[in-house]
Amino acid sequence: MTTLGTVDRYPHQKRLFTIAVILAVLFWVSLALFLKAAAAHYLLTLGFEYVAASLAILIILAYLALLLRKARLVAYLRGNAVEIGANQHPDLHSRLQAVCKRLQVAETPDTYLFQNPEIPDCFSVRFRGQNFLALNGEVVGTLTERQGAIDFVMGHEIGRINDHHARWIPFIFPAMVLPLLGPAYARAKVYSYDRYGIAACKAKVDAAFALAVVASGSRRWKSFNISQFASQSSAGSGFWMALNELSSPVPWLSKRVAHLRAIATSSATFIPRRNPLSYLAALFVPHLGARPWSGFWRLLLFVLWMVVVPYAVMVSYQQLQRSGIIDHFALRFTTPHPQAPAAPPSGAESQAPYARLDADLRKLGELARARRRAAGDIPCDIGKTALKLNYGWQRYAYSCSEPVVYTAVERGEFEPGRPAYVRKYDWNGRRIIAGPGGKPR
Numbered sequence: 208m209t210t211l212g213t214v215d216r217y218p219h220q221k222r223l224f225t226i227a228v229i230l231a232v233l234f235w236v237s238l239a240l241f242l243k244a245a246a247a248h249y250l251l252t253l254g255f256e257y258v259a260a261s262l263a264i265l266i267i268l269a270y271l272a273l274l275l276r277k278a279r280l281v282a283y284l285r286g287n288a289v290e291i292g293a294n295q296h297p298d299l300h301s302r303l304q305a306v307c308k309r310l311q312v313a314e315t316p317d318t319y320l321f322q323n324p325e326i327p328d329c330f331s332v333r334f335r336g337q338n339f340l341a342l343n344g345e346v347v348g349t350l351t352e353r354q355g356a357i358d359f360v361m362g363h364e365i366g367r368i369n370d371h372h373a374r375w376i377p378f379i380f381p382a383m384v385l386p387l388l389g390p391a392y393a394r395a396k397v398y399s400y401d402r403y404g405i406a407a408c409k410a411k412v413d414a415a416f417a418l419a420v421v422a423s424g425s426r427r428w429k430s431f432n433i434s435q436f437a438s439q440s441s442a443g444s445g446f447w448m449a450l451n452e453l454s455s456p457v458p459w460l461s462k463r464v465a466h467l468r469a470i471a472t473s474s475a476t477f478i479p480r481r482n483p484l485s486y487l488a489a490l491f492v493p494h495l496g497a498r499p500w501s502g503f504w505r506l507l508l509f510v511l512w513m514v515v516v517p518y519a520v521m522v523s524y525q526q527l528q529r530s531g532i533i534d535h536f537a538l539r540f541t542t543p544h545p546q547a548p549a550a551p552p553s554g555a556e557s558q559a560p561y562a563r564l565d566a567d568l569r570k571l572g573e574l575a576r577a578r579r580r581a582a583g584d585i586p587c588d589i590g591k592t593a594l595k596l597n598y599g600w601q602r603y604a605y606s607c608s609e610p611v612v613y614t615a616v617e618r619g620e621f622e623p624g625r626p627a628y629v630r631k632y633d634w635n636g637r638r639i640i641a642g643p644g645g646k647p648r
Contacts, residue, residue, distance in 0.1 A: 362407025389494030
């Protein structure tokens with residue numbers, strides 16, 4: 208892929224692309240965890256070969272569908288459209304070479320002129336390492352009296368086929384179905400391509416007239432008032448206008464013209480603030496794309512987000528819990544440090560250094576008794592309980608074979624110089640059992 212010159216892309220595109228990459232990583236990692244769990248339950252039943260073959264077939268079919276779509280477009284151009292060259296429409300060929308020179312593109316794309324009422328726009332495609340640019344004959348014919356505007360059309364499509372972010376599309380595609388982000392990134396790319404279009408124009412005003420054909424039609428575009436149309440973008444601040452734009456992959460034409468006018472005049476682009484409620488409403492509208500055939504698959508992918516990401520968050524939380532990381536931080540905020548109790552012991556506690564520990568054991572033991580009465584089994588897990596214990600709950604454990612809750616005490620933690628000590632609470636007999644050498648009480 209060739210690189211374009213010094214044209215700056217739309218500022219938000221890079222930021223949105225970074226967010227899309229981060230979210231795509233989250234999706235793929237979540238999907239991997241989900242598939243791993245699914246394999247643990249069903250892989251032995253279905254067989255590894257069956258699962259691997261199914262995944263391989265899905266990947267191959269997706270790749271072939273994309274390849275065939277591009278091959279169909281290229282075949283249509285080569286079979287029905289007119290290839291522009293030195294001996295075929297030499298004026299357009301010279302104009303294309305001038306545009307490539309302004310944009311510092313070393314490789315001139317294969318360019319075709321086509322006429323098809325079912326394809327109203329110009330388009331571009333990259334197939335097997337080769338760039339193809341298709342110019343709509345109706346658009347080019349309409350702009351004959353303002354041929355500088357054709358430069359914008361060419362530059363816009365050259366910016367599209369040389370977009371270095373395009374190679375990441377298969378990876379970040381899951382993030383493109385998300386509300387707000389997917390449409391915002393698509394609109395940012397349109398603004399970026401418009402910047403390449405205006406950079407390709409010798410006279411900057413020609414860029415706005417290229418969009419005038421889309422806005423006013425092939426007959427009335429000549430009397431198009433650029434500043435008046437750009438001022439219409441202020442209407443985009445209303446709730447319904449903003450909501451429709453936030454869920455659309457294409458910005459309003461009036462905003463595109465306002466953006467181009469700001470570049471041409473080296474002034475700041477006036478972007479009216481959208482209704483805040485429109486962002487809230489747009490959160491519930493997934494990006495289904497501009498093509499109806501892709502909406503179904505995008506919707507399925509959005510549903511997959513709702514399944515795999517919550518599952519991955521749950522699994523990650525459980526792993527952090529098992530490792531004690533969550534409890535380590537929670538302990539610092541919910542319970543006092545063992546060596547720095549919240550209040551110095553007094554009275555009976557000063558004569559019984561294990562009184563605070565024994566109080567925790569009794570509390571946990573009574574919970575076990577209640578569970579035994581309710582469920583009829585012996586608990587084997589403390590659970591992360593919101594109990595207000597004197598020490599962290601990870602210090603304690605239930606026995607799975609006998610009605611005992613116990614703890615291991617670190618050396619010197621309660622009595623300086625005392626060796627490691629174990630205390631248990633028999634919650635069936637309601638008694639504390641001291642460690643080696645101790646007596647039940």
